[in-house]
Structures are given as structure tokens and as C-alpha cells.
Amino acid sequence: MSSTKRGAFVVIEGLDKSGKSTQASLLHDRLQDSQDAGDTAPPKVVLLKFPDRTTAIGKMIDAYLRSESDLDDHAIHLLFSANRWELASTITAYLTQGTTVLADRYAFSGIAFTARKGLSYEWCRAPEVGLPAPDLTLFLNISPEVAAARGGYGLERYEREDVQTDVRRVFDKIGRAMQEEGEGKWVEIDAGKNKEEVAEDLWRAVEPLVTGIHGPINRLWE
Ligand code: FDM
Ligand code: MG
Numbered sequence: 775m776s777s778t779k780r781g782a783f784v785v786i787e788g789l790d791k792s793g794k795s796t797q798a799s800l801l802h803d804r805l806q807d808s809q810d811a812g813d814t815a816p817p818k819v820v821l822l823k824f825p826d827r828t829t830a831i832g833k834m835i836d837a838y839l840r841s842e843s844d845l846d847d848h849a850i851h852l853l854f855s856a857n858r859w860e861l862a863s864t865i866t867a868y869l870t871q872g873t874t875v876l877a878d879r880y881a882f883s884g885i886a887f888t889a890r891k892g893l894s895y896e897w898c899r900a901p902e903v904g905l906p907a908p909d910l911t912l913f914l915n916i917s918p919e920v921a922a923a924r925g926g927y928g929l930e931r932y933e934r935e936d937v938q939t940d941v942r943r944v945f946d947k948i949g950r951a952m953q954e955e956g957e958g959k960w961v962e963i964d965a966g967k968n969k970e971e972v973a974e975d976l977w978r979a980v981e982p983l984v985t986g987i988h989g990p991i992n993r994l995w996e
Pocket of ligand 2: 930
């Protein structure tokens with residue numbers, strides 16, 4: 775049997791105020807330091823962020839989130855999904871060459887934020903089918919009370935308590951479905967603890983994957 779390993783694909787999802795981006799960046803640095811890669815390519819780990827606001831599609835998403843444009847709920851949903859598809863081959867290439875890929879948000883945010891508007895779960899999921907599937911999804915959970923205690927929301931669309939409450943409900947449904955369907959591992963992390971403790975819990979979940987994974991890259995819901 776071949777001993778060739780590919781990189782692991784790890785997604786960090788979570789509610790607003792859960793410290794998602796901070797933790798993603800800490801995890802990135804820790805993964806980077808975990809193996810002495812030397813100066814040779816390929817990189818040990820890359821951190822992607824969705825939405826990726828730098829692409830042409832990402833700029834349309836950014837304008838929408840800052841309420842500089844209005845778009846039909848279906849149209850913006852498909853743009854978020856297209857923003858992942860335009861990076862799908864990049865993700866696959868990284869994984870194949872042995873690089874660990876970390877993503878700050880992914881298809882699950884896509885489903886959660888649109889389904890809460892009343893569009894059906896199945897419709898929201900459809901454009902995500904076939905994307906590179908994470909080997910592990912870390913869901914940073916935080917109670918509405920702790921989130922509120924961390925201070926106010928920003929000014930972007932969706933940065934409102936009623937939206938966050940609905941989104942949390944859809945995330946719960948996605949987590950249950952992922953566990954029932956056996957679609958890769960979905961691990962809930964208590965993000966209400968302090969920064970160092972959360973980082974340690976994340977590391978415990980990720981460390982077994984650091985040395986790479988045997989087997990093909992899976993596709994979401996296929
Ligand atoms: N969001 C994010 C979506 O509505 N759909 C998606 O597919 C993704 C990836 O965009 F409110 C929402 C979630 C959040 C907003 O995300 C911007 P960041 O992480 O704050 O940039
Ligand atoms: Mg935000």
C-alpha cells in the first residue's frame with residue numbers, strides 16, 4: 775500500500791463573537807511551528823477565509839455585506855457558494871501536495887445564514903454539494919449571554935442579535951445532520967472559555983491530523 779499522505783482540510787465555523795478568526799490564526803501559527811518544515815515548498819499550512827473578499831465575486835459579496843448593494847437572497851447565496859468554488863481547485867491542489875488547509879468559515883456558514891432567511895435547507899445546500907469536504911469541522915459555540923457580554927456587534931449586515939439567534943439554530947441542525955450522515959467529523963468546542971483554553975481544546979482536536987491523511991479528498995454530500 776502506498777504511504778503517500780495528503781494534507782488535512784480543517785474548517786473552523788462558529789457564531790459571531792466566538793473568537794473564530796483569532797483562534798484560526800493561533801491554530802495556523804501553531805501548525806506552522808509544529809513541524810520544522812525548513813524553507814522548502816510546499817508550505818505546511820495555509821489559512822483561507824470565506825468569504826474571500828479579494829476576488830471579483832468577493833468584492834460583490836463585500837459590497838452586499840456593507841449594505842452598499844442589495845441583492846436577491848438567492849443571488850447572494852449563489853455568490854457566496856461561487857466564492858468557494860473559485861477556490862476549490864486551489865484547496866485540492868494544496869491538500870494533494872501535503873499542505874494542511876485551514877478555512878475560517880465554509881459551506882456551513884453559507885447554509886446557516888441563508889436558511890435563516892426562510893429559504894429551504896435543501897435549496898441552500900445544493901450548490902455546496904461536491905466541494906472539497908473538510909476532514910474535521912470545529913464549531914466554536916458560545917452562549918448568547920456570553921456573546922452579549924463580549925460587547926456590541928459591528929455594522930455589517932447580519933451583525934444583529936436576532937440574526938445570530940436564528941443562525942445558531944440552523945448551525946445546530948447542520949451539526950446534527952453532519953453527525954448522523956457521518957460526513958466528516960463535526961466537533962463542538964466551548965468558545966466561552968478563555969482564549970488560551972479554547973486554543974488548547976482546538977489543538978487537541980487537530981493534532982492527530984497534523985501529520986497528514988491517507989485516502990482521497992472527500993466531496994461534500996456526494
Ligand atoms: N456568510 C459567510 C454568509 O452569509 N454566507 C457564507 O457562505 C459565508 C462564508 O458573511 F455574517 C456571512 C457570515 C458573516 C458574513 O463573514 C461575513 P466574516 O467572517 O465576518 O467576514
Ligand atoms: Mg464579520
